[in-house]
Amino acid sequence: MDDCTTLVPSAKGHAVLRREPIEYADASPEVRAVYDEIMALRRIDWINNFWKVLAHDPVALRRTWEASKQIMAPGALDSLTKELIYIAVSVINGCRYCIASHSAAARRQGLTQAQLSELMAVIGMANQTNALATGLEIEIDARFAES
Template sequence: MTAPILPLVEYEDASPQVREVYDDIMETRGSDWINNFWKVLAHDPATLKRTWQDVKQVMAPGALDPLTKELIYIAVSATNGCEYCTYSHTAGARAKGMTDAQLMEVMAVVGMANETNRLANGLRPPVDAQFLPEHPET
């Protein structure tokens, strides 16, 4: 287990601005605890609030269902090597019904996408005209 760069800001030690964000996190998630990511960000209440508002907006129901959003988050987190986010969003996806088979399939896609991206970046093939969006004349 890694040690945090900054100590965790627990609820009882938090400023009123931080407690307000913590309360919103718990209410939004239907939870009675704050995970360590937020406790570290609490050292800068403005960053904590901005980041939470952005996450809350992006992860809210939309054109993509909540499980799909978690699967995307897992894929990006694994590619970026973020252990914390990979664990956190795997737990979130499991809570939304993800199976072990789905996780393994996501990881297979992640591995394949990373391999073919590196090949394409190294070899620099021109993008096929059929892949480009059509833009009507304006």
């Protein structure tokens, strides 16, 4: 799995671990195939760093892209709703990259300023009340299971 890149010695004699982006021009055919699919599906002409770094492990790149394509496609929930859920998770995890990339995706799908404000308010409210429910050791109401 990408073993030849482990042989490149650094100036200090250590193997270099590659986390820099792999550009299209430098990519293997299997990596280019994923890049092509990403650009075609999204109708854009560039690849963002997430995929270009993941490309050091072409099997992970293909697996993650297939899952992403399947999961983020419109279905019982529309694409914008899925992006909002994704952003909520990323905010709680403090993942700056994912907040930036999926905020851009949400904008491309028409997220308005008012929706952004409400998204943030709900995330903040949930985070606050989660802490209260946990800290106050609140017992789950039996009625929730019934409804």
